[in-house]
Amino acid sequence: xxxxxxxxxxxxxxxxxxxRPDDNTVDRSSANNVINEMDEYAIEEALRLxxxxxxxxxxxxxxxxxxxxxxxxxxxMGPDGAVHVLDNALSGTDALGTSRVLAAALQRINxxxxxxxxxSTDAGGQVLPHMLAERLGIAALTGxxxxxxxxxxxxxxxxxxxGYEVVTAATPAVVSVWDTINEPRYPSFKGIMAAKKKPVExxxxxxxxxxxxxxxxxxxxxxxxxxSKRPPRSAGQKVADSGExxxxxxxxxxxxxxx
Amino acid sequence: MAxxxxxxxxxxxxDLIDLTYELADKELAMKVDEFEGRGEFPREIxxxxxxxxxxxxxxxxxxxxxxxPYEVYLQVLEILASRWAAVAEAISVHTLACYPxxxxxxxxQRQRWLPEMLGGELLGAYCLSEPAGGSDxxxxxxxxxxxxxxxxxxxxxxWITHAGxxxxxxxxxxxxxxxxxxxxCLLAPSDTAGLHVQARERTMGLKSSPVAQVSFDDAAVxxxxxxxxxxxxxxxxxGALDSGRLGIAACAVxxxQxxxxxxxxxxxxxxxxxxxxxxxxAVAFMLAxxxxxxxAARALMLHAARLRDHGHPYSIEAAKAKLFASDMAMKVTxxxxxxxxxxxxxxxxxxxxxFREAKVLQIVEGTNQIQRLVIGRSLAKD
Ligand SMILES: Cc1cc2nc3c(=O)[nH]c(=O)nc-3n(C[C@H](O)[C@H](O)[C@H](O)COP(=O)(O)OP(=O)(O)OC[C@H]3O[C@@H](n4cnc5c(N)ncnc54)[C@H](O)[C@@H]3O)c2cc1C
Numbered sequence: 001x002x003x004x005x006x007x008x009x010x011x012x013x014x015x016x017x018x019x020r021p022d023d024n025t026v027d028r029s030s031a032n033n034v035i036n037e038m039d040e041y042a043i044e045e046a047l048r049l050x051x052x053x054x055x056x057x058x059x060x061x062x063x064x065x066x067x068x069x070x071x072x073x074x075x076x077m078g079p080d081g082a083v084h085v086l087d088n089a090l091s092g093t094d095a096l097g098t099s100r101v102l103a104a105a106l107q108r109i110n111x112x113x114x115x116x117x118x119x120s121t122d123a124g125g126q127v128l129p130h131m132l133a134e135r136l137g138i139a140a141l142t143g144x145x146x147x148x149x150x151x152x153x154x155x156x157x158x159x160x161x162x163g164y165e166v167v168t169a170a171t172p173a174v175v176s177v178w179d180t181i182n183e184p185r186y187p188s189f190k191g192i193m194a195a196k197k198k199p200v201e202x203x204x205x206x207x208x209x210x211x212x213x214x215x216x217x218x219x220x221x222x223x224x225x226x227x228s229k230r231p232p233r234s235a236g237q238k239v240a241d242s243g244e245x246x247x248x249x250x251x252x253x254x255x256x257x258x259x
Numbered sequence: 260m261a262x263x264x265x266x267x268x269x270x271x272x273x274d275l276i277d278l279t280y281e282l283a284d285k286e287l288a289m290k291v292d293e294f295e296g297r298g299e300f301p302r303e304i305x306x307x308x309x310x311x312x313x314x315x316x317x318x319x320x321x322x323x324x325x326x327x328p329y330e331v332y333l334q335v336l337e338i339l340a341s342r343w344a345a346v347a348e349a350i351s352v353h354t355l356a357c358y359p360x361x362x363x364x365x366x367x368q369r370q371r372w373l374p375e376m377l378g379g380e381l382l383g384a385y386c387l388s389e390p391a392g393g394s395d396x397x398x399x400x401x402x403x404x405x406x407x408x409x410x411x412x413x414x415x416x417x418w419i420t421h422a423g424x425x426x427x428x429x430x431x432x433x434x435x436x437x438x439x440x441x442x443x444c445l446l447a448p449s450d451t452a453g454l455h456v457q458a459r460e461r462t463m464g465l466k467s468s469p470v471a472q473v474s475f476d477d478a479a480v481x482x483x484x485x486x487x488x489x490x491x492x493x494x495x496x497x498g499a500l501d502s503g504r505l506g507i508a509a510c511a512v513x514x515x516q517x518x519x520x521x522x523x524x525x526x527x528x529x530x531x532x533x534x535x536x537x538x539x540x541a542v543a544f545m546l547a548x549x550x551x552x553x554x555a556a557r558a559l560m561l562h563a564a565r566l567r568d569h570g571h572p573y574s575i576e577a578a579k580a581k582l583f584a585s586d587m588a589m590k591v592t593x594x595x596x597x598x599x600x601x602x603x604x605x606x607x608x609x610x611x612x613x614f615r616e617a618k619v620l621q622i623v624e625g626t627n628q629i630q631r632l633v634i635g636r637s638l639a640k641d
Contacts, residue, residue, distance in 0.1 A: 186282060189312035189325050192274045 001055035001149075001171075003046045004109055005079065006102065006116035006128075008036040009063050009070040013121040024224035025092065026122050028064075035070045038117025040077075041177050044184040045147060046115045047078045053149060056080050058109060062090065062101055068200070075195035076187035082198070083109065087205045092217035095123070099131035101215060104208040106136060112171040113154065118143050118178050129176040139169030145180040263516065263557075265334060272331045275316075279338045282308060287342035294467040295345070295612060300424050301467060302382075305349055308339075309379025314353055317502075318361050322373035329502070329564035333509040337557070340513025341520070344616040345468040347513060349382070351506030352420045356383025356429050358499040359444050363487040372446065376427065384425035385503075386416035386473055387496050393418070394629050396431075397439040397493055401475060403432035408482045410434070410445055412453070412475040422471035423456040425449055430475070431496050434489045442492035446484045453478030464615030501574040502567070503624045504581035508560040511584035511620045512553060515591040518613040519549045522595040525602070536598075545598055549591040556584040575637045582630035585620035592617040 011017045011031030018027045046057045059074045059082035061067050071082045085105055093101070106114060119126040126142075133140035141147075144156035145164060152171045157164040159178050187195075205212055213219055239248045253259045267273050286304055294301050308314065316332040318324025327335075332354075340347035357376050360368055375381055392398045401414025412432050419428075428447045435441030447454060457472040487495050523546055526537035536542045563576035592614040596603035603610045621627045 186285075186307065186311050187278060188310060189271075189275050189278060189316075192278060193271060 001049060001053045001113065002109070002111040003049055003055060003057045003113045003115060004060050004106060004111040005039065005042050005046045005057060005074070006114065007039045007043070007059050007061045007070060007074050008117075008120050008122075009033050009061070009067040010036045010120055010122040013037065017122070019224070019227045023092070024227055028066075033066060033070065035073055036117055036120045036122075038119060038121070038177065038179055039074075040117075040184040041179050041181050042115040042117050043074055043077050043079065044182045045175075045177055046113075047185070048182065049113065049147075049149060055112075058083060058111070060102065060105055060109070061085070062093075062098060062105075064091075071200055072195050073187070075198045075200075076191040077185060078191060080198065082200045084200055084202045085204075085208065086202050087212075089205055089212035089216045092220055093215045094220040094222045095125055095127050095131065096221055097215040097219045099128055099135055100219075101205070101208060101210055102128075103132055103135035104210050105203060106132070108203075108208070110172075112152075113149075114172070114174045116174070116176050118176040126176075129174045133174040136172070136174070139173040140176075141167050141169055141173055142176045144175055144177045147175055147177070147181065267331060267334070268328060272327065275325070275327065275331060276334060276338070278311060279313070279335045282311060282313075283338050283342045287339060287346055291343040291346075291467075291612075292609075295343075296466075296606075298466040300469050301346065302424060304346065305382060306380065308346070308350065312379065313339075313350060314379045314382075315357070315377030317354065318357060318373070318377050322361070322369060323377040324373075328568040329505060330561050330568055333505055333560060333564050336506055336509035337513035337516070340510040341517035343467075344510055344514045344613070345465040347510045348465060348468055349421070351503065351510060352385060353383045354506060355499050355503040356385045356421075356425075356427065358502060359429050359486045359495050360446060362498065363444070363491065363495050368446075368483070368486065372427075381426040382421055382424060384419055384421040384428045384473075385499070386419050386428050386430045388416065388418045390415060390417045390472070394626055396496065397442070398437075399431060399433060399442065401430070401432040403430075403434050403443060403445060403480070405434070405482065409479045410482060410485065412445065412447070412478040412480060415457075415472055415474045417472050418460070418470055419473045420468060420470050422473050423459070423469055428454065428473065429486075429499075430480075431492050432475075434492075439493035440490050442496070443489045444486040444492040444495045445480045446486055447478065447480045451478050451480060462619070464612065464617075464619055500624055501577050504577045504630075505560060505564055505567070507620050507624050508556065508563075508577075508580040508584035511581075511588035511617065512557045512560060514613050514616055514620075515549070515553050515556070515584075515588040518592045518595040518610050519546065519553060521609055521613075522546065522549075522598040522603075525599055525608070529599075542598055545594045549594055552587045552591060556580070556587045559583055575634055578625070578630040578633045581624065582627050582634070585617070586627060588613075588617040588620055 012034045015032055020027045050057050057079040059071055059079050061071050062085040085101055116129055129142050130140050141156045143158045145159040146157040148155045154173050155168045158167050239245050312325050315324035316327045320326040336347045360372055387396050389399050403410040403412045426449050430445045430447050431442055433441050434443040453476045455474045460470045526542055527535055529536045560580040563573050563580045566573035566576055595610045596614050599608055599610055602608050
């Protein structure tokens with residue numbers, strides 16, 4: 001089974017993150033950049049599929065030069081190799097453009113299963129898995145909390161607010177996962193050593209046959225027009241209990257639709 | 260503790276230290292209170308560390324080890340100890356328990372047992388001390404008598420870390436006459452018939468680390484599990500302890516650093532008489548002395564480790580490092596409790612735990628009196 005895992009490098013969600021004042025994009029230069037958390041679960045799921053069914057796991061990343069750190073980190077968990085789409089013209093690319101580039105890369109690799117996180121912690125759009133499936137003309141099994149494979153049949157439990165739905169599709173397919181699906185492994189010291197020697201293929205837009213006008217700032221169909229800082233937290237509302245404190249609390253909870 | 264500037268010999272050592280910090284922060288720091296509170300041995304966490312390669316760090320790659328020099332291995336232990344001393348001690352004891360086979364086993368014994376001992380799934384114990392003989396280990400009375408192709412072991416070992424959770428036990432037993440020359444080393448699997456783990460000791464600290472007596476009642480150990488020659492056991496035990504003492508020094512440096520880091524943050528935050536207590540010179544000087552003592556202990560430990568890594572005699576330097584680092588940790592953790600005042604005396608803050616943990620490091624793997632005796636003798640000899 002040929003498995004590709006999409007890995008995005010994002011600013012650490014545990015630290016302070018900012019948008020750049022000049023072009024409204026995420027400030028990645030000052031941030032501590034890490035693997036998008038949900039993608040680690042996708043890597044783990046891919047490795048488990050490989051352990052059970054054999055095959056090959058490839059990491060696919062679109063991102064600037066420094067994303068190669070995240071690629072090495074991903075490889076240290078166990079995947080066999082990686083493809084890094086790297087091109088200066090990609091700066092400013094929106095989700096649609098990203099899906100165009102990743103779809104072109106996936107067509108070259110031709111995997112049975114594409115695994116990815118259900119969302120990234122920087123943009124949080126949850127749209128990429130769907131866009132990719134649409135461009136590739138294959139099924140999208142999204143928001144999985146469980147994945148099983150029998151032959152060429154994929155079955156997921158799609159996590160919903162109330163419970164889950166069982167969704168099936170034949171390979172090839174895109175599967176996006178939530179952090180409920182597994183517990184990602186830590187890299188091992190040997191894995192870290194081995195990752196230094198694993199093949200990472202770097203592809204440009206020209207290699208993928210995508211023109212620069214279709215991506216980057218020029219190709220973007222969506223953009224962030226402006227942004228402002230989140231307003232500081234307002235002081236809470238104090239309830240002094242003079243007999244009907246309980247009633248006031250219940251009123252507050254109902255007004256805020258907690259009960 | 261990320262503030263500690265480390266000189267590491269290779270890029271891979273940097274990667275290993277980064278991995279260790281990740282494991283220390285994500286696995287140990289989050290869970291230490293829970294396990295120490297319940298006195299539960301964190302077997303799964305040790306397994307996670309094992310899978311990451313931390314249970315065979317100083318041993319050769321051909322047997323599945325990571326082939327790291329001691330100066331790197333000790334810094335890994337130090338970082339783990341700064342979050343959870345019992346886990347660092349577990350790795351130190353396991354590494355000690357792998358020493359006899361790794362350094363004195365025949366090529367066949369190494370091929371056969373080392374890969375799984377270093378692989379991360381198994382855990383070892385080291386049985387030297389006895390109820391009647393701790394410091395005077397050469398006087399031990401557990402006997403192993405050979406009958407055809409097996410040794411039958413009888414006697415009781417005391418204070419055995421990992422008793423009941425270990426997969427293999429190094430047992431030092433008397434096969435010959437009295438004194439150090441009559442002792443041999445056997446590698447007994449945990450399922451050896453006649454090997455019985457006694458009631459767990461109720462320890463002052465390292466509560467998650469099980470310690471108990473292990474008694475041997477006609478326990479049969481196959482003769483191919485004799486490590487080294489008959490009569491070589493005491494020499495093997497002392498060689499293992501030279502290395503083990505460096506591990507104890509690393510635990511001491513780590514837990515003292517953990518205590519200092521916590522107390523420093525507290526002293527910046529806590530105000531009295533309208534100012535942060537760190538701005539009282541009396542408090543700042545306690546922290547400054549601690550910081551200095553920790554740096555000195557680390558430097559001494561790394562010096563001994565580098566001597567070992569370069570094939571020089573290091574046993575006296577290891578004794579000095581164990582002695583200095585554990586006395587330092589006792590003093591530093593006492594002072595860090597003082598920095599917190601009343602808050603330092605309760606279990607809500609980890610300095611209380613570090614303080615209890617520091618004490619045992621002055622006792623194990625040769626009490627600090629024994630270390631002084633060893634150092635003193637070497638001076639008398641020169
Ligand atoms: C938590 C814990 C874990 C342990 N884990 C292990 C383990 O895994 N394996 C193992 O084999 N052992 C283990 N030990 C045992 C430990 O190594 C011994 O406790 C230690 O060597 C001291 O021996 P003892 O307790 O018999 O004390 P004793 O030898 O009775 O010493 C009592 C006091 O007398 C002093 N003393 C003794 N002889 C001299 C001398 N010649 N000169 C000056 N002073 C002297 C000592 O320094 C000490 O202060 C562990 C102990 C503890 C507490």
